[in-house]
Amino acid sequence: MSSFVSKRVQGLPPYLFSVIDEKKKRLQEKGVDVIDLGIGAPDLPTPDFIVDRLSKELNDPSNFKYSGYSGCQEFREAVADFYKRQYDVELDPNTEVLTLIGSKEGIAHAIPAMIDPGDAVLIPDPGYPVYRTATYLAGGDCIDLPLDSNDGYRPNFSRLSQTICEKAKLMFLNYPGNPTAATVELDVFEEAVAFAKKHQIGVIHDSAYGLVTFDQFHAPSILQVKNAKELAIEFGSLSKSFNMTGWRIGYVVGNSKIIRALSNIKSNIDTSQFLPIQKAAAEALKSDYKTVEQNNSIYNERLEKMLDALKGIGVNVEKPRGSFFIWAPVPKGFTSQQFAEKLLEEAGVIITPGNSFGPSGEGYFRISLSVPTNRLDEAVRRIKSLNLEVTKNVPNH
Numbered sequence: 001m002s003s004f005v006s007k008r009v010q011g012l013p014p015y016l017f018s019v020i021d022e023k024k025k026r027l028q029e030k031g032v033d034v035i036d037l038g039i040g041a042p043d044l045p046t047p048d049f050i051v052d053r054l055s056k057e058l059n060d061p062s063n064f065k066y067s068g069y070s071g072c073q074e075f076r077e078a079v080a081d082f083y084k085r086q087y088d089v090e091l092d093p094n095t096e097v098l099t100l101i102g103s104k105e106g107i108a109h110a111i112p113a114m115i116d117p118g119d120a121v122l123i124p125d126p127g128y129p130v131y132r133t134a135t136y137l138a139g140g141d142c143i144d145l146p147l148d149s150n151d152g153y154r155p156n157f158s159r160l161s162q163t164i165c166e167k168a169k170l171m172f173l174n175y176p177g178n179p180t181a182a183t184v185e186l187d188v189f190e191e192a193v194a195f196a197k198k199h200q201i202g203v204i205h206d207s208a209y210g211l212v213t214f215d216q217f218h219a220p221s222i223l224q225v226k227n228a229k230e231l232a233i234e235f236g237s238l239s240k241s242f243n244m245t246g247w248r249i250g251y252v253v254g255n256s257k258i259i260r261a262l263s264n265i266k267s268n269i270d271t272s273q274f275l276p277i278q279k280a281a282a283e284a285l286k287s288d289y290k291t292v293e294q295n296n297s298i299y300n301e302r303l304e305k306m307l308d309a310l311k312g313i314g315v316n317v318e319k320p321r322g323s324f325f326i327w328a329p330v331p332k333g334f335t336s337q338q339f340a341e342k343l344l345e346e347a348g349v350i351i352t353p354g355n356s357f358g359p360s361g362e363g364y365f366r367i368s369l370s371v372p373t374n375r376l377d378e379a380v381r382r383i384k385s386l387n388l389e390v391t392k393n394v395p396n397h
């Protein structure tokens with residue numbers, strides 16, 4: 001009897017955070033006060049001025065019709081405007097910008113827009129799990145792009161074999177990075193674009209955390225590299241920088257042919273995001289970014305507190321310049337999974353085991369700073385009470 005489920009989906013692991021969520025629910029039902037340092041979803045509210053614009057647009061019935069397939073003009077122009085202001089990059093809002101229902105959706109659909117089944121895709125290891133699973137769903141062949149702590153989690157193209165370089169059709173990059181919190185200067189993108197051009201590889205840069213930075217660091221855009229538009233697209237999201245995770249709004253910019261191909265897939269599947277959400281998001285992108293700075297200073301405070309606390313238990317991690325993650329080595333004698341389970345079962349603290357981000361993540365764990373300071377304090381107190389011993393240090397750049 002058929003299961004009526006494709007072999008491809010039968011081979012798909014359940015989404016990491018939905019598994020952790022199940023465990024969390026079970027413990028909460030038993031009365032455990034669980035502290036969730038797992039998923040990277042901001043706990044802070046969406047700024048009022050964005051919610052106000054949404055409320056205003058909800059009173060206009062003309063907003064209740066379908067959006068244009070590539071998103072509303074105001075939002076695409078706001079994205080182009082943001083790129084000019086933030087990166088001095090010129091974008092044509094009609095051909096080089098596309099509205100997305102969250103960047104996760106766009107990333108997943110961009111893969112079949114750029115590769116055919118059997119084509120190879122270079123996936124950062126460790127990296128955001130969606131790159132791998134969406135490549136698998138598109139029938140692509142995942143090839144690890146190892147990111148080593150000794151290289152500051154930057155790709156080392158000279159270590160890739162000639163066969164891999166010839167086989168690869170697409171490469172993912174993500175800075176500030178999830179889960180490593182690594183950041184780069186423009187030279188890394190310059191090198192990536194030169195490498196990709198030489199081997200005719202399309203590039204997707206995921207800039208979901210592009211505005212979540214500390215200590216005056218401004219994360220570059222890959223489109224600042226001359227001629228990057230010949231082969232690259234860049235994803236952006238309002239989820240983290242404007243605390244809009246549930247609104248599902250993001251964008252992709254760059255190479256117009258890739259964007260047209262992605263738009264072609266999407267117009268056959270969805271009809272863009274609800275217009276009031278796009279207009280409120282445009283308001284966010286057109287703002288003076290004071291709320292982004294306020295958020296960053298809250299994350300910075302949490303980050304410093306957590307780094308201090310980790311130091312207290314022997315985990316020395318260099319302060320990252322972006323994202324709201326800490327990527328750290330697990331204590332001696334544990335695998336990533338065993339450590340995550342110990343913290344959940346004995347301390348009621350959820351962290352993400354490093355191996356869920358790819359084979360190179362084994363031996364590490366990720367902390368997300370998306371809970372208020374008093375909860376972080378409590379998490380630290382509980383972790384300390386476990387009396388753990390730690391072996392190696394990881395620099396975060």
Ligand SMILES: Cc1ncc(COP(=O)(O)O)c(C=O)c1O
Nearest residue numbers: 102103104128178208237239250
């Ligand atoms: C690296 C990275 N890219 C993309 C996303 C997706 O963000 P969204 O779909 O909310 O725009 C996330 C979310 O956690 C992420 O960590």
